[in-house]
Amino acid sequence: MQLIEKKSPIKPPLKKLSIAVGVDILLFAVFIIWLNPTPDDSIIEILLLWGVFVTNVCLAVAARYSIKKLYLVFLINSFLASLIFHLMFSAWLRFMK
Numbered sequence: 357m358q359l360i361e362k363k364s365p366i367k368p369p370l371k372k373l374s375i376a377v378g379v380d381i382l383l384f385a386v387f388i389i390w391l392n393p394t395p396d397d398s399i400i401e402i403l404l405l406w407g408v409f410v411t412n413v414c415l416a417v418a419a420r421y422s423i424k425k426l427y428l429v430f431l432i433n434s435f436l437a438s439l440i441f442h443l444m445f446s447a448w449l450r451f452m453k
Contacts, residue, residue: 380437
C-alpha cells in the first residue's frame with residue numbers, strides 16, 4: 357500500500373511579504389509628504405497607481421524566472437502596494453485641506 361503525498365498550496369513567505377509592504381509604506385509616506393499634493397493633483401495618483409502596480413508585476417515576472425520563491429511575494433505586493441498607496445493619497449487629500 358502506497359501513501360499518497362499531498363501537495364501543500366503555495367504559500368508566500370510572510371516575513372518577506374511584510375518587509376516588502378513595510379518598505380512600500382515608508383516610501384509612499386515620504387513621497388506623499390515630499391509631493392504635498394492638492395486635489396488638483398489627483399491625476400498624479402492615477403498615473404502613480406498604475407506605475408506602482410506595473411512595476412511590481414514586472415518584478416514578479418522577473419522573480420518567477422530567477423528567484424522562484426519570491427515571485428508570489430511581488431505578485432501579492434503589487435495589489436497591496438496599490439491599495440495602500442491609494443488609501444494614503446486619499447487620506448492626505450482628505451485631512452490636509
